Amino acid sequence: MTLVKTKIGRRAFIRNTGLASGGLVIGFSWLASCKMTPEQVNNLPKEWFDLNGFLKVGDNGMVTIMSPNPEIGQNVKTSMPMIVAEELDIAWKDVIVEQAPLNTDIFTRQLAGGSQSIRQGWESLRMAGATAKQMLKEAAAQAWNVSADEITTKDGVLTHEASGKSAGYGEMASAATSIEVPEEVQLKDNGTFSIIGTDKKNVDGPKIVTGKPLFGLDVYKEGMLTAMIVHPPAFGMKYKGMNADEVKSMPGIKDVFHFEVYPEGIEKQWSDQGGIAELVAIVGNSTWECMQAKKALEVDWEQDSTAESTAYHEEELAALLEKPTETPARKDGDVDAAFATAAKIVESTYSAPYLAHNTMEPMNFFAHVTPEKAELLGPIQTPEFTEKTVAARLGMPVEKIDIMMTRMGGGFGRRLYGPFVIEASVISQKVNAPVKLVYSREDDMTQGTYRPSYKVKFKAGLDDKGNLIAWHVRGAGTNDDLIFENRFPAGAVDNYLAEKHSLQTNVTTGAWRAPRSNFIAGAEQAFIDEVAEAAGKDPLDFRLELFDRAINNPVGDPESNDYDPARYAGVLKLVKEKANWGTDTGKARGVAAYYCHNSYVAQVIELEDGGDIPRVDNIWCAVDCGIVINPLAAKNQIEGGMIDGIGHSTYSAMTFKDGKPEQSNFDTYRLIRNSEAPKNIEVHFVDNGIDPTGLGEPSLPPAIAALSNALYKATGRRYYKQPFINDKPPLVG
């Protein structure tokens, strides 16, 4: 067992004195009112005892576990409580899960992003369960007059074998609240888990399939008004005027006004990126009435900065690819000298467009701002940061801002950025009423915060034996410089040069599932295939050869390389075995591997025959993300990530004409659909007992290259420009 000090989130383990006497703790989640299983309803305890901020034990042994982080579909609302339950030693059927509100006193990093919820919550979640278990043991030890060390626990039962005494957690819960919080607790050894590593179904599943209110848009409160926004039709415009009076007299409309989201002097957090500086708000009784008013409203906007078009972005990015940087991001050896001696040189340029996040649930938030407090409720990935800006914008102390999180209808990075929370708060304050702000799909898709558009140029040199001797990458993105200079193949090639450029534009951008990796992986892993082909080597073996180099004789300081080449090679070997790579199946196949968000993923994609873009028939995927908490849900994430990567690289694009987005809804912005999704997916996890790492993002990036490498085999043509559906050969003859 591992003995750890209860240091992380220490305040979580100090009981609220008001509750320490064993009084009833009221469930503070609005979702608690949702339906529980009939068995749970019948067995509800009469009293709950709060053992720490993460959990409370009922007098009948049922346990409520708070899920601290926002749920965006990555399934942390199930997997985080599983970790607590594991160390608590409670049977999963006796657990009720509640979404915790934002509480920085108790929880650390209540954020959904960077695939870090489990990785960064791992220790504190285990500690929460272990601490409560220890207190229950101490309580039993006192009651039975024995040593706590002699007491064992299993499925919510405390047992002292020597005396034959045993009791359920519920019987000791009241006494446990008087036990001093231990300074140290024992954690279980990896490999001795009974809940972690088992398939557990989504705790919200029954509510999801019966349409219960779970999401931000489902919030309806007494006296609540609906608000919608009107934003400029193009980037780079500012407000001039409008016909507000005519619209105010429309049925059900309460107010129409222009406002600045971030007036000068407001301190912004990083989560305030994106968004639009000034907007028009329409407030009314119902959504449809607001939508009608939106149609009738005529707002004058004037151009304030350059009206940028997609052609402009592409030309500027292409120009940057021809321009050396003053200081390279990384330089090993001398690429120019190596290229001069190379037997073969391969050179290619890859590009991808802007993408919108397009969460199925558009941006929305509920706000009720009064002079006394601001009550906020809705879908946000970064409540802690957003809270600070809300306080600054409303001119209220942060203690008066309460943020509660709903389940989110998708995130993908979009809800890291909370200008819509600020907007809802400002609107509620102005109209002095509870308000739910609702973005229309068109508002959502055309307001920015996009995945940047990118271009990258690779050049590789091979010696006469087909060894990679030089690698030069130069990348550029809109508001983003794209290159991770210390990722593969850095460290695996003697002469290496990485350069990066960023093109400043007024089309706003933000993190989009697996930021940067979502493009650079597809490009790099497609280019590696080209290089392997030029070297006359099998593309999978060629990669393994490079990892061997990085393992045995790394270039530069191995600490400077972001990745562990042995784990990288490990997933490739696993996928090689599972897919029977190297056997001729008569179908086009491609392979790719990538490392991001602390996890390693390798994939083999096999295509059906025929079609412009042949459909994916089979995927074999190998993942090293350390310990897998919930394999059933983990596979869901991996499957979804690959479909996301395949879908966007094949079909999706945001383009602009004079600053105006050319796509505004799903009739013009194409997303992958059921009949275009892969037919079969196999996911295999590396079982290595290492602490868990990221899962929500890492399967997306390599899927793009595994697909394009397979497309090359199917069509004989390399795919350089996303979306692939538009990357057609020029018509000849």
Place this chain on the structure above:
Amino acid sequence: MATYTLNINGTKQEVDVDPSTPMLWVLRDHLNLVGTKYGCGIAQCGACTIHLNGTATRACMLTVSSVGDQEITTIEGLSEEGDHPVQKAWLEVDVPQCGYCQAGQIMTASAFLEKNPNPTDEEIEMAMNGNICRCGTYTRIKKAVKLAAKS
């Protein structure tokens, strides 16, 4: 504004709304039936799928004035205890990620299976093509529809 008496989930419900109001917003804003989701408003994503006389229909493009006394079923009315074979299959396969589109997926699948109880894979895909899942749960959706068809 006009008054309409609607037949929803087997119950008569009266609403006083503008005749142009889509059923999506009648259900959500006026009848507290929020399982029917807003996704696009132009019948492209399927999140708002309901049954109109048993046929899968997009509630975002169905005006309240066109409904009359036709039978409307929403996700809340698909089964009393959440135990419709399609709902059970969805839980068994653990389909949802974010879950937002799933009510619409289930309404499309349940109407489809009524008409075609033994579908081929291709028929399932074509039937489900109008419902977007941004999380990419398509392979599980197909598996769940097949499982429901068996039961």
